[in-house]
């Protein structure tokens with residue numbers, strides 16, 4: 251089943267910045283609309299992970315400008331520097347690298363999302379743009395995050411550059427999320443279209459990014475260490491902005507400079523799990539069979555230094571600070587959220603209920619109130635265990651809520667999954683926001699205002715122009731008042747159409763392309779009325 255994405259006209263976009271920007275940040279939480287605060291906190295998260303500053307922090311040039319230091323390693327520079335890159339944050343990373351190392355740079359090729367240069371120019375983000383006569387060639391492609399002919403041309407130019415290097419050269423590889431779609435080089439006879447279809451099918455059936463990229467690596471010339479091998483014997487330094495939970499270098503952008511530890515059996519298990527093994531194209535079967543009998547095994551990557559230069563940890567820490575400056579007691583719940591959006595929505599609904607009961611104990615006072623509270627807490631812990639979040643700080647966050655009795659902001663980051671059943675238009679952030687809105691409406695929250703925002707830090711939620719959406723506990727009644735049947739929209743994975751129609755699109759979060767990418771940010775605000 252291919253995922254057909256219907257393009258429905260979005261109702262007039264109420265405003266690209268739905269909230270007022272006039273209020274100074276120092277105003278107390280009680281005086282301003284929660285929605286405006288949510289937008290400010292989300293923006294602060296994105297600002298914290300701008301690619302340029304993170305790249306500058308990772309690199310140091312000696313005073314003579316001849317030695318490049320990365321971590322504890324030094325590399326000799328003598329007009330021997332080459333650069334390649336692929337990912338949603340790579341334009342800004344390349345601009346920063348060019349500014350620092352331009353005099354040594356011989357040649358570069360980067361593959362970045364379609365339209366990103368125009369978007370950065372329009373947003374006045376000069377620091378994200380290359381110099382006018384740059385030695386770095388830019389390819390734009392992979393519209394809607396799917397590999398296409400433009401991205402294929404970029405991948406071939408990157409391979410050609412890498413293959414021409416010698417032992418005297420140093421290759422700087424800039425990697426960020428979205429890199430897999432921007433570096434497609436299928437192993438023949440697999441075609442780009444076949445790879446695209448298989449990737450879409452796996453994503454639509456809810457495959458994790460680890461599973462998806464295991465398959466991508468097996469079918470690619472450059473992923474899973476292939477780029478590092480093409481560049482051998484040059485030295486390779488990869489600077490990686492993580493958009494995967496736990497920062498696994500072999501998964502981010504499918505690890506083009508990391509030896510793949512997976513074998514064909516792993517791929518077959520994954521294809522079986524999602525019911526795709528039987529219908530595989532002959533070309534895919536041929537490539538997997540060839541890999542199975544390849545005596546050389548995985549690519550060796552001893553000449554490579556892989557360095558993570560940033561992740562959502564930075565974004566959430568900054569957002570927490572910003573929320574505190576606005577007068578909230580703020581706590582980060584997790585930086586590693588994963589799992590199905592429906593399960594996660596139930597988690598957030600129960601979390602709001604338990605936190606609200608702690609904020610205003612009187613609303614559930616008495617024997618039956620205590621029982622209800624205990625039952626809510628029990629269910630919340632059970633769900634948390636089911637979600638298997640390694641770094642969940644649930645008790646700490648609830649403890650903070652208990653102490654404050656005032657406005658609270660709970661933050662989390664990660665990348666949940668959606669199982670696509672319909673052909674609507676949406677993204678995992680908008681779908682999660684709808685589901686959480688429905689949950690908040692169901693929970694007994696007493697006199698506590700609640701707002702939930704979910705947004706992709708890259709500014710694009712699925713194949714839509716919105717980054718995500720925000721909802722309050724009144725969502726269901728707002729939808730009903732306009733005759734919008736939430737269940738029908740959800741059944742068709744049509745969250746974007748729903749939000750476009752709801753109150754003239756004013757619940758959508760529009761940031762434009764941000765030029766960075768560290769997964770999604772979730773914010774839950776609770777404020778006693």
Ligand SMILES: Nc1ncnc2c1ncn2[C@@H]1O[C@H](COP(=O)(O)OP(=O)(O)OP(=O)(O)O)[C@@H](O)[C@H]1O
Nearest residue numbers: 395427428453668674675676677678710711712743
């Ligand atoms: N109609 C829809 N409703 C909900 N989710 C959708 C819909 N269409 C696509 N998606 C989900 O959007 C996800 C792709 O989103 P997006 O293009 O923002 O990728 P991403 O995961 O942020 O990419 P990367 O990590 O490569 O940058 C897929 O997981 C897919 O299941």
Ligand SMILES: O=C(O)[C@H](O)CO
Nearest residue numbers: 427428429430502503
């Ligand atoms: O490009 C990819 O593979 C994903 O964004 C994960 O890094």
